[in-house]
Amino acid sequence: MTPETDSRTPSREAGLLQLSAFLPHAGNNYARLRNIDYGPGEKPQVSTLSPWIRHRLINEQEVVAATVTVHGNRGAEKFIQEVCWRTYWKGWLEQHPSIWRGYTTALEKNIEEITNTPELAQRLEAATSGSTGIECFDFWSRELIDTGYLHNHARMWFASIWIFTLKLPWELGADFFLRYLIDGDAASNTLSWRWVAGLQTRGKTYLAGPANIMRYTNNRFSPPVGLAQKAITIEAPSPPQPHPLEFEPQKRPYEDAGLLLCDEDLNPEFLCEQGWRFSTALAVEATANRSILQIAPHVTRFTRGALKDALARSGAAEAEKHIPTGDYAAQITAWAQKHKLRVVVLSYLPVGPTADALASVWPALEKAGIRVRISVRDWDRRAWPACEGGFFKFWHKVGKNLANEDLSNRYPESTRRRQASKK
Ligand SMILES: Cc1cc2nc3c(=O)[nH]c(=O)nc-3n(C[C@H](O)[C@H](O)[C@H](O)COP(=O)(O)OP(=O)(O)OC[C@H]3O[C@@H](n4cnc5c(N)ncnc54)[C@H](O)[C@@H]3O)c2cc1C
Incomplete structure (x- = not known):
């Protein structure tokens, strides 16, 4: 900062x-x-x-x-x-959506277990209120609650102590992060926690050690004592085979579409660059869906502000102030019908809580005769299918070249002209 x-x-x-x-x-x-x-x-x-x-x-x-x-x-x-x-x-x-589903299901079970196991509830309370007695860990717990941010190294140490020293379920730690981090993200968070636990790169755990913590925190804490010296392997099935990604080609943009803005991509300028024009725009807030427990107010505040900012930049003739929560299918369909929309467009929703929250919207819109167009950024279209091995395989295959590629995000001009002359 x-x-x-x-x-x-x-x-x-x-x-x-x-x-x-x-x-x-x-x-x-x-x-x-x-x-x-x-x-x-x-x-x-x-x-x-x-x-x-x-x-x-x-x-x-x-x-x-x-x-x-x-x-x-x-x-x-x-x-x-x-x-x-x-x-x-x-x-x-x-490419592995079942990992997200597995996480949310395990989390629900863990939360149920807390209500029936006072001893577990007590240990969880100590970890999430910064009162375990491990000075650095307690500091990070409070830092997360107070600021909504942690340095990457602190996230790694924190997750490691949570799993291997405090022996708490990793899903509860990932949920604590997702409820308090302003940057809380389904993929980065779930997979980083899995990585620390040794579930992502099988058998390769991350064990936080006192010397490393002292050195990289500039000796801000007394040397932590009692940290786990060995990382126990967590039993879990191997991830399933990757689910191949197939993105449809970019569709013809409309000049009087309705724009749905969601927290996963608040840069509607890229849709305008593709040729889309919006007669109306609606911002959908789904922050509460990040957990079944309460989301921190600073997280909701940031996302709500970000949605408002994107609405103002959307170029829509009319930007809907009302941000629906709850019954998304009914409210979004009512908005589309009120504005007599033939097409609703949105940026691709990746696996995560917002995609889950809106899953019932698309069939409802189709049923009402309103077409849904989902636009995928060329960056994602190009990179995501290559994310099937380890990071460095991806980096050498695609990642390091992405910066040099022409990712214009445009619906091809020639096709656009051809389509226009057919009208
Ligand atoms: C247990 C754990 C949980 C995490 N949860 C999240 C999360 O919910 N959301 C999130 O965005 N990141 C998460 N991270 C990754 C990383 O810690 C943060 O992205 C980074 O600390 C953000 O700080 P920065 O913007 O100063 O990062 P910088 O070091 O300045 O990096 C610039 C940008 O690159 C991306 N980035 C950097 N490191 C990583 C990484 N290891 N993984 C993914 N993206 C990265 C971020 O978008 C970041 O803003 C997690 C890491 C761990 C170990």
């Missing part, structure tokens, strides 16, 4: 400001110092861009492009790689 920009302003403009403030540091500085966590309020060695990237107020493609402009492809390779980790996790989960 830099003092010049408020890291919590949920607007594209604030995200772009933060990006340009960080860009000079994205090269060597980032590669050397990114693992050090000096604590909240201190000048971070990392970008703190995650709240904006998570909601795609700014997106991976433009972050990478801006970085390459300043540092060239090689000068900021580490930073570009980290941005691509997000892309990789998104693409991996997209």
Whole structure:
């Protein structure tokens, strides 16, 4: 966080400001110092861009492009790689949707177990209120609650202590993160927790050690005692075979469509670049669906603000103020009918809570005779199918070249003209 920009302003403009403030540091500085966590309020060695990237107020493609402009492809390779980790996790989960379903089902069971097991409930309460007696862990727990952000290394140590020292179910930890992180994301969060637990790269666990914590927190804490010295392997079935991704070709854009804005992609400019024009736009809030427990107010505040910002930028003649919650199918269909829409367009919804919340909307719209067009960014179209092995396989196959590719996100001009003359 830099003092010049408020890291919590949920607007594209604030995200772009933060990006340009960080860009000079994205090269060597980032590669050397990114693992050090000096604590909240201190000048971070990392970008703190995650709240904006998570909601795609700014997106991976433009972050990478801006970085390459300043540092060239090689000068900021580490930073570009980290941005691509997000892309990789998104693409991996997209090909393994049952991992998300397995997580939500296990979470429900765990929450049920808490209500019947006071001892487990007590240990969970200690972990989530910062009163376990492990100084650094308790600090991070409170930091997360107070700020909605944790440094990547702190997330790794925290998850490791949660799983291997406190022996709490990893799904409850992932849920704690998802309820408090402003950047809480189904793919990055679930798969990172699985990675620490040794479920993602089978048998490869991440064990937090006192010396590592001391060194990379700049000795801010007394040496933690009693941390697990061995990571016990968690029994779980191997992930299923990847579910192949098949995206439909870009469809002809309409000039009087209704735009649905969701928290997964709040950059409607890309749809306008494809040729879409909106007579009306509606922002859908589904933050509450991130967990069956209460979501932190700062998370809801950021997402709500980000939706409003995107509505204002949508270029829609009429932007609906009302943000429906609850019965999405009925409310979105009523909005489409009120505006006599023939077509509703939205950015692709990746696997996660918003896609779950809106699953009943698409058949309801189709039933009402309203076509649904889902637009996939060329970045995702290009990258996600390659996210089927480990990260570095993806990086060498596609990731490192993405910055050099022409990802214009356009519906091909020639096709557009051909379609127009058919009208
Ligand atoms: C247990 C655990 C849970 C996590 N949960 C989330 C989450 O819910 N949402 C989330 O966005 N990230 C998550 N991460 C990844 C990472 O910690 C954050 O993206 C990063 O700390 C955000 O801070 P930054 O913007 O300063 O990152 P920077 O280091 O400045 O990186 C720039 C951008 O690259 C992306 N990025 C960087 N590292 C990673 C990574 N390891 N995985 C995925 N994307 C990355 C983010 O979009 C980030 O904003 C998690 C990591 C762990 C270990």
